[in-house]
Amino acid sequence: MKNHFLYIALVFVGLFVSCKKEEAEKPKVTYESTSKVKPQVVVDTNQIEVADLPINMEGTNFLIHPIGVMSGKGKGIKSSYDSEQSFTVSNYGEYQITGYLKNLKFQEIGKDTIYTLTDKQILIETATYLKTFADKSKQQLLVYSMADMDTNKDGKLDSNDIKSLYISTISGQKFTKLSVDFQELIDWKIIESKNILYFRTIEDTNKNGEFDAEDSVQYQFVNLLDKEWKVISYKPI
Numbered sequence: 001m002k003n004h005f006l007y008i009a010l011v012f013v014g015l016f017v018s019c020k021k022e023e024a025e026k027p028k029v030t031y032e033s034t035s036k037v038k039p040q041v042v043v044d045t046n047q048i049e050v051a052d053l054p055i056n057m058e059g060t061n062f063l064i065h066p067i068g069v070m071s072g073k074g075k076g077i078k079s080s081y082d083s084e085q086s087f088t089v090s091n092y093g094e095y096q097i098t099g100y101l102k103n104l105k106f107q108e109i110g111k112d113t114i115y116t117l118t119d120k121q122i123l124i125e126t127a128t129y130l131k132t133f134a135d136k137s138k139q140q141l142l143v144y145s146m147a148d149m150d151t152n153k154d155g156k157l158d159s160n161d162i163k164s165l166y167i168s169t170i171s172g173q174k175f176t177k178l179s180v181d182f183q184e185l186i187d188w189k190i191i192e193s194k195n196i197l198y199f200r201t202i203e204d205t206n207k208n209g210e211f212d213a214e215d216s217v218q219y220q221f222v223n224l225l226d227k228e229w230k231v232i233s234y235k236p237i
Contacts, residue, residue, distance in 0.1 A: 027209030028162050029182060030153040049102060052090050056109070057129040060140055060170045064127075065105040065114065066090035066097055095129040100159070106172040117172045123147040123157040129170065132192055133224060140170035141224065143197070145185055148177070152209075165199055167222075167229060176229055178222060184211050195224045 048070040054063035068089025090099035097104075101124040104117045124146040134140045147161040154160070165179040165188060179185055179201050188199035198221045205216045222231050 027152055028160060029151045029204050029209045031207060050087055050089060052088060055092050057095060061109050062171050063107040063109060066101050067103040067105060068099055068101045095131045097127040118175055121157060130190060133190055137195060142168050142170060178231055183218060197222050197224055
């Protein structure tokens with residue numbers, strides 16, 4: 001009898017590990033033949049959007065309203081209002097908003113107008129205010145990491161899709177994509193003394209739908225004082 005229960009337990013463990021492995025190995029890119037076609041996101045009309053209370057980055061004259069999707073029981077960030085329903089969609093700290101946000105809305109302090117960052121389908125993971133750069137240059141900028149395409153063609157935007165790099169002013173204006181379509185953002189950093197934003201992406205050069213050691217890492221930078229934010233490639237290796 002003990003062996004029988006042990007066998008059943010091992011079967012369940014095997015199934016669980018198999019499912020987890022399949023989930024982990026899900027490709028970030030699914031190609032249609034050899035062409036790079038921008039996939040469309042299916043809008044879920046059953047989702048209930050909610051806005052967090054506004055955030056004002058220190059030294060700025062704009063309120064930022066994080067917009068996300070209400071989480072059900074056991075999901076998301078718990079709210080003190082109801083232990084089984086979350087109305088909170090973001091976190092804020094160190095001049096950075098984090099979460100899985102559908103959009104951001106902006107409002108100049110003292111004015112009633114609230115406007116949207118973009119009308120495109122996106123999923124923002126981080127929005128970072130370049131505070132030190134602003135103190136030095138008097139230019140107030142936000143840098144974003146987000147998904148903007150359903151690259152694995154599962155009909156939705158989530159963390160399984162390619163992460164891209166964007167930039168805008170603190171007011172949400174000049175919203176500009178810096179990384180190249182179908183290249184996964186690795187990381188980015190600011191060299192304060194040079195007013196330059198450096199970032200790395202990886203390109204799925206072997207077209208296997210995954211990012212690995214066989215793929216090509218791209219190195220790029222942009223001069224933040226450049227009005228056009230022109231991205232320039234460089235080769236450190």
